[in-house]
Amino acid sequence: METIYLTIVLAPLIGAIIAGLWRNQVGKAGAHWVTIIGVGISCVLSIYVLLGFTHGDAESQNLSLYTWMVSDGLRFEIGFLVDQLTAMMMAVVTFVSLMVHIYTVGYMAHEEGYQRFFSYIALFTFSMLMLVMSNNFMQLFFGWEAVGLVSYLLIGFYFKKETAIFANLKAFLVNRVGDFGFILGIAAIAMYTNSLDYAEVFEKSAGLANEQITVFPGTSWSLMTVICVLLFIGAMGKSAQMPLHVWLPDSMEGPTPISALIHAATMVTAGIFMVARMSPLYELSETALSFVLIIGATTAFFTGLIGIVQNDIKRVVAYSTLSQLGYMIAALGASAYAAGVFHLMTHAFFKALLFLAAGSVIIGMHHDQDIRNMGGIRKYMPITWITSLLGSLALIGTPFFSGFFSKDAIIESVHLADRFGTNYAYYLLVAGVFVTALYSFRMFFLVFHGNGPRDEHAKAHLHESPWVVTVPLVLLAIPSVVIGWFTIEPMLFGEFFKDAIYVDSANDVLAHMGEGYHGALGFVVHGVMQAPFWLALGGFLTAWYIYMMKPSIALDIKVRFDWLYTILDRKYGFDELFQFVFAGGSRMLGKIFWKGGDQFLIDGVAVNGSAHGVGWLASVARYLQTGFLNHYAIAMILGLIGLVGWFVILQ
């Protein structure tokens, strides 16, 4: 098995190295072949590993590859933990990655830096696999930062564009804020368990449930709460949760294939994966889970609202991603880890699909991304249209589509959960369903229906994308539609995650839900009688009415609710606030420290001051040496008189 795991990880890496370092030797075709083959091998083997769990009797494997180092009895290892959760992640990551690789052949065909792009996305696949397959915190952090690096490189792929290199710096730094919390969490774990190995940490964690830690003098907090919140700050960075979400919309500056792969399907879900992986720790802190729940639900609803007012096709999908990530996080906060991971999987397929379809439209529109300029594209791009429709239906939670099962499960489990914040979260999540349907179909109708495209020139050149683009769309559409139906039972109510995810029986909302579960069809029947279904339908109909029947309404609403529109259009002001406080603030602080501390106090007063002081002393002392004999004689006489006088007085 070790060889298989190693091959899965290294095949993309080798592809990346060849395409990157020998870009001129291998040429364009060489670069895409070598990376596609590498990722293809990974994908096939990952599916093999997954099938071992679903159809075979594979056991979860925890093996160490090599010892990174040992210091002070603390072992830092590089190794793999492959269980059901990992296997599912591996399959999703490599499959979506493979689709994106193939798609890129068409999408990037005429772009500069073709080889570089393939090298990066293969490197990304390697990093992501290292992250999900890790069996310890150090390697998790390696993968965590490595995907961040590739994300940085890819957002800034068009490095001539000022907006792109602004966005990638922003993404990296905001992620670093998350990682700052993450590494402190790891430090706490290392201190209290003296280990970084998952299995060992989980084993020891139960004994630490009542441990207290003093952060501020005079206070005492639960250690597990501190650890879990710190780790979750890492997840907030990577999975773009409020208020660390600001980097994700800007990351759309990168080419569309990586928006699909990194900023929708895989990397941004790392935070969800991490929390699910750490379920034995999170189950020990009710407070941390409430925190997770509230952050997730807040993100789910409020970022979804912004999606309604966006006009850039990619940004609409980006806000949709933020919102859906919020749903997953909320599920984790309700202790329904499996539901969060389940939504992660379904979302990976339909969101990658929506992004790639958006990319296909963008190719057709010659890189015009404004949906107000589109319309009627259905006629010209039938495959893109139908796959987009399927993806959108999955996203809004249409019964029988994959998103329906996962989203309903999340809302239901938050409803059943009993901890601080569940009511707040439940209402936001339910309301979010309406918002999701509204922004999804607003975009869908504006892009594909109605009269279109405004620009006659664009219209004349509009045609369906080549097969390398459409085939991945079709291949992603299939799981987007059916995967929920087939996998809900084992993943949520079955034994699939039994060994990988730990839930305290008192918190086990999914088990509670499972008692009333009677097959996927029953789930659907139950679902259509609930509020979310009707809200989704309502959102769809609203979008249809406004954008298909009476477009003037949209303008009316915009005028009447100008204040609301402004708030949403400005994205609640996070960007401006952060730019002012953090970017401006640190530059100001730096200036104060440099000019005031280094230059004035240290160099000015202390260093040059003492130099001047010595110089001044010398210049004064110089006057004592006049060189005239009579001056010296007078000084001697005065001195003598003084001494004698002093002697006399003393007597």
Add this chain to the structure above:
Amino acid sequence: MFADFPILSTVIWLPIIGGLLVLGSGDKAPNVSRWLALVVAVLTFLLSIPLWSGFDVTTADMQFVENTPWIAAYDINYHLGIDGISMPLILLTTFITILVVIAGWEVIQYKPASYMAAFLIMEGVMVGVFAALDAMLFYVFWEAMLIPMFLIIGIWGGPNRVYATIKFFLYTFLGSVFMLVALIYMYFQSGSMGILDYHVLELGLKEQILIFIAFFLAFAVKVPMFPVHTWLPDAHVEAPTGGSVILAAIMLKIGGYGFLRFSLPITPDASNELDWIIILLSLIAVVYIGFVALVQSDMKKLIAYSSISHMGFVTLGFFIVFMIAQNSAADSGAVLGLEGGMVQMVSHGFISAAMFLCVGVLYDRLHSREISSYGGVVNVMPWFAAFMVFFAMSNAGLPGTSGFVGELMVILASFRANFWFALLAATTLIVGAAYTLWMVKRVVFGDVTKESVASLQDINAREALVLGTLAFMVLLLGVWPAPLIEVMDVSVTNLLQHILVSKVGG
């Protein structure tokens, strides 16, 4: 097979004698002196390899010891030897020197022979500092180190070099005077000049505190620690590329080494008593200097400040040991801090060298160190840009590169001392990335808007060789630091045991 061969002496004197030969070859035939310098540097490196391969990792005793009377009347000996703390630093020195020689190959046109000679002599002297076990011998090497560096900055430096050299000289000299006093005092107390004898010398707390302060002044200036750091940015800015590389990669490490070899073992009680000062200054270095680095407009100054900030991790790692030992909730972790500091020193040796070389590459072409003179370099120098981004990422502590290892260890260790230490140290994740990558954004990325940038040539084979070698080392240490930890582990553990035993009334 090397049992009787005086490897340490060879590694010290070969480059010094070789340097004198290079100097003698004169500036008339620059190629002869260049090749001669390269041969000497490579030979020295090869000869230093047995120090690693023949090193016994199971003992904390000094190895490769050479001991002959030097000035018998005062019991001063030519006493050399290395342990797991000094050995990696010696190899770092011999390794970096080769790169400096290659990096200065055709760049230095003014007095090339003297330039190469200065670096070779410097190399020998620095190895002497790391290998000396006699206090007087140490002091001689320590002071001798100033002369070649003084000349390097003074002769091949920038326009403001006189101010920088005098500042550099006065600062470091001021520090070392106090160290000399302390050494002489201990000589009178013990009747010996042996550094190892000082380790076991009984000293009262008051004496220890005075000695500690004397050493602190010497080493804090070298590291350099806040607030005696302001000579470094000036020295770097004026120094030629090679000078900056040696300064950052090795000379700063001598300060860190001094804390491990002198301050901690000789004055453990004073270190314990005053550790909060060093911790405080280290954390100031990490945070305050990080912000100062952010607003620099001169690339060399920025990297110089970044160096100070990174060296803060070294001193932090060294001096949190007492608090970790006293923290009942942490059953270990002090060794982690010490080793983290050591790893950080070695890693910083590679990364700072690489960063200064990268700036050197640009400076050689446009003769400007200002960030605003560049922009869009990636368009014309793609290979250079790849290296620069890679080293910038290592400077920002990306896992998989050596920059991560030391930072991780020190953060993990400082958490065991105090939550807030770890928190403040970890801010480097954000601030360090901010100043490094913001510079990269402005220098490397963007569109070409300046004609001068448009005419830039990508790196040649010589430059690629130097940067490629460093990139390899940074990556190697990042993915597999175990061998480095292994060679120092026993020595560091032994050191820790020694310093946790009080010398006062014990």
